[in-house]
Amino acid sequence: MSRNFLLHAALVFxxxxxxxxxxxxxxxQVARIMVLAVYAMGYNILFGYSGLLSLGHAMFFAAGMxxxxxxAQHLDMxxxxxxxxxxxxxxxxxxxxxxxxxxxxxxxxxxxxxxxAQAGYLTILYFGEYTRGDEGFVLVTTARKFMSxxxxxxxxxxxxxxxxFGIALFIKAGTTLGxxxxxxxMVYLIDYASGLTDAxxxxxxxxxxxxxxxxxxGILGFVRAKLVPWxx
Amino acid sequence: VEFGPHLMLASIEGLVQAAVLSLTALGLSLxxxxxxxxxxxxxEFYMLGAVIAWWVATLVGQNPAIGFLxxxxxxxxxxxxxxxxxxxxxxxxxxxxxxxxxxxxxxxxYILQQSVLxxxxxxxxxxxxxxxxxxxxxxxxNTEAGWSLYYPWGLSTTSYKLFVIVAAIALLLLVWYVMSRxxxxxxxxxxxxxxxxxxxxxxxxxxxxxxxxxMGAALxxxxxxxxVPIQQAHYLMGAEPxxxxxxxxxxxxxxxxxxxxxxxxxxxxxxGIISVFFSPTLAKIMATLLVAMVLVYRPQGLFxxxxx
Numbered sequence: 001m002s003r004n005f006l007l008h009a010a011l012v013f014x015x016x017x018x019x020x021x022x023x024x025x026x027x028x029q030v031a032r033i034m035v036l037a038v039y040a041m042g043y044n045i046l047f048g049y050s051g052l053l054s055l056g057h058a059m060f061f062a063a064g065m066x067x068x069x070x071x072a073q074h075l076d077m078x079x080x081x082x083x084x085x086x087x088x089x090x091x092x093x094x095x096x097x098x099x100x101x102x103x104x105x106x107x108x109x110x111x112x113x114x115x116x117a118q119a120g121y122l123t124i125l126y127f128g129e130y131t132r133g134d135e136g137f138v139l140v141t142t143a144r145k146f147m148s149x150x151x152x153x154x155x156x157x158x159x160x161x162x163x164x165f166g167i168a169l170f171i172k173a174g175t176t177l178g179x180x181x182x183x184x185x186m187v188y189l190i191d192y193a194s195g196l197t198d199a200x201x202x203x204x205x206x207x208x209x210x211x212x213x214x215x216x217x218g219i220l221g222f223v224r225a226k227l228v229p230w231x232x
Numbered sequence: 233v234e235f236g237p238h239l240m241l242a243s244i245e246g247l248v249q250a251a252v253l254s255l256t257a258l259g260l261s262l263x264x265x266x267x268x269x270x271x272x273x274x275x276e277f278y279m280l281g282a283v284i285a286w287w288v289a290t291l292v293g294q295n296p297a298i299g300f301l302x303x304x305x306x307x308x309x310x311x312x313x314x315x316x317x318x319x320x321x322x323x324x325x326x327x328x329x330x331x332x333x334x335x336x337x338x339x340x341x342y343i344l345q346q347s348v349l350x351x352x353x354x355x356x357x358x359x360x361x362x363x364x365x366x367x368x369x370x371x372x373x374n375t376e377a378g379w380s381l382y383y384p385w386g387l388s389t390t391s392y393k394l395f396v397i398v399a400a401i402a403l404l405l406l407v408w409y410v411m412s413r414x415x416x417x418x419x420x421x422x423x424x425x426x427x428x429x430x431x432x433x434x435x436x437x438x439x440x441x442x443x444x445x446x447m448g449a450a451l452x453x454x455x456x457x458x459x460v461p462i463q464q465a466h467y468l469m470g471a472e473p474x475x476x477x478x479x480x481x482x483x484x485x486x487x488x489x490x491x492x493x494x495x496x497x498x499x500x501x502x503x504g505i506i507s508v509f510f511s512p513t514l515a516k517i518m519a520t521l522l523v524a525m526v527l528v529y530r531p532q533g534l535f536x537x538x539x540x
Binding site: 053100101103104107108110111112114115116118119122123125126197198199200201202204205206207208209211212213 | 270322325326332335338339342343345347349350478482486511513517520521523524525529
């Protein structure tokens with residue numbers, strides 16, 4: 001077994017131990033971090049490996065969410081097929097957008113992806129009758145259950161997030177450490193800052209500027225260069 | 233209201249929007265053209281201009297004309313100074329690295345926006361126009377006596393809206409004059425063309441960058457001062473001009489002044505007209521998709537000559 005495999009297994013095991021030991025607040029936060037880290041890993045494949053800076057990646061997040069939510073809400077679909085439709089809609093959308101956007105590079109690619117995302121966002125608002133516009137809608141409770149699993153329960157959510165996270169780890173979705181650190185940092189930063197002031201995005205903005213100024217190569221690069229050079 | 237007069241009304245609204253938009257987009261285009269920097273915080277300098285205009289107008293009190301005139305000078309000045317400081321404190325230190333610049337300007341966006349939220353508050357506040365006379369507009373009518381002019385009900389604009397259009401044209405001409413007929417313009421164009429060679433010929437490129445970033449912010453602020461008597465100042469008002477400026481700059485072709493103005497006219501007018509007859513959301517969806525298609529099939533923009 002390779003060293004990477006052992007490290008991944010150890011990480012998943014550690015997260016399972018955390019599931020049993022963490023207090024409620026951090027339990028919820030870590031579940032969030034695991035889900036968002038999967039998103040960040042995907043983004044890292046695009047931006048980190050191929051250097052394509054997409055400003056519209058969140059559209060695919062939304063496509064999955066609305067694909068699942070709308071089909072459960074309006075077509076009365078069961079959880080599993082609704083989930084499949086969510087994944088399918090993001091994939092189809094990515095295929096179409098990729099077909100067009102990948103004809104451009106550099107700033108062109110940034111703007112094209114931004115424009116597609118903006119068009120997607122506005123389309124959601126335009127069909128407010130179904131999507132409830134910027135208020136959004138809460139998923140019906142039946143769509144949050146699968147067999148005996150109830151995804152509105154904190155424990156189920158954590159374990160589901162762990163399964164998703166584990167899959168992303170073991171199919172080798174690119175570099176994992178950087179996106180995980182970044183996600184954990186942002187989730188805790190935003191949560192901490194929002195406890196201090198209503199204008200908490202000010203603190204987030206200041207942090208972003210300071211990081212670009214003083215932490216060359218990002219947090220992971222900094223840790224590697226200054227503190228623990230052996231880090232994978 | 234009939235179709236004809238309705239269309240004319242929509243066109244005037246669109247023209248006002250296009251006038252302001254072309255100024256804002258010109259600022260973004262200047263910064264991108266000369267510095268190769270995508271300034272995500274551009275819309276926030278616009279917002280800052282509107283908020284400062286409100287602040288100056290309240291401070292001056294009494295006469296709205298004097299307050300407006302003061303705002304027209306003070307707002308771009310303050311926005312420009314903040315931009316120059318940002319360039320010196322942040323952008324210069326990260327060597328205008330494209331990716332770091334985007335993250336840094338996203339940070340700047342939040343800093344400006346939330347600082348305004350903390351001081352100015354979440355309310356939308358109006359600024360009184362210096363003059364605001366209603367002007368009725370005529371329309372044609374084919375009567376038994378032949379074609380004649382009449383004044384349909386509801387077809388009117390204000391003297392201030394016409395002033396916005398004239399002022400924007402004057403400012404555009406000023407920018408054109410500076411860029412193409414003065415030594416400063418020559419320096420800017422030289423830096424845009426090839427900053428390393430410019431540096432070798434003794435042009436202080438660092439100071440040019442700071443100046444350009446300041447000018448970009450000042451142009452955004454001044455267009456916000458022009459629009460604020462019509463629209464009101466609000467701390468979240470920067471998002472829309474940012475998006476529209478992006479659209480205009482890309483469609484017009486990066487770094488092309490003429491292209492920017494023509495694209496602003498195209499986007500502003502069509503946005504105004506489609507918004508009146510259909511829905512504003514639909515208008516924006518069509519505009520954003522159009523931009524995406526233009527970029528995909530014509531990466532240099534409609535009027536640009538270089539590759540983006």
